[in-house]
Amino acid sequence: MLKTTQLLLVIIILLIVILIQQINPVSASVENRLRGEINRLQARVSRLESAVTNLRQGSNNNNNSPPLNSSPQIVDGEIIGRSDPLFERLSTLVIELKERVMDLEKRMNQLER
DSSP: OHHHHHHHHHHHHHHHHHHHHHHHHHHHHHHHHHHHHHHHHHHHHHHHHHHHHHHHHHHHHHHHSOOSOSSOEEETTEEEOSSOHHHHHHHHHHHHHHHHHHHHHHHHHHHHO
8 A cells, every 4th residue: 555655656746747847848938939029029119219219300300491381281171280190100009019018028027937
């Protein structure tokens, strides 16, 4: 009876060791994927930030030049103002990307623990 208990205990320990060995490569690959995604998102945020900077510099240069027409233009019945909807969309994307990067960093920290 004692030998069967010992044998059962050894089998359980071996199974635990095998499971741990299987889990480590999986978590390592998940961590590598997360790191890669974080790096890609950080690069994308950098590109978006530089695009925003270029847009701001371009708008500053446009503001220094005298206005050709003081009244807003009307295109297809819509008044076109100085604010560019593409710039607003770009800033929204930058904020969303930063939030995704922060979420991914949190997930990566949880996986590292």
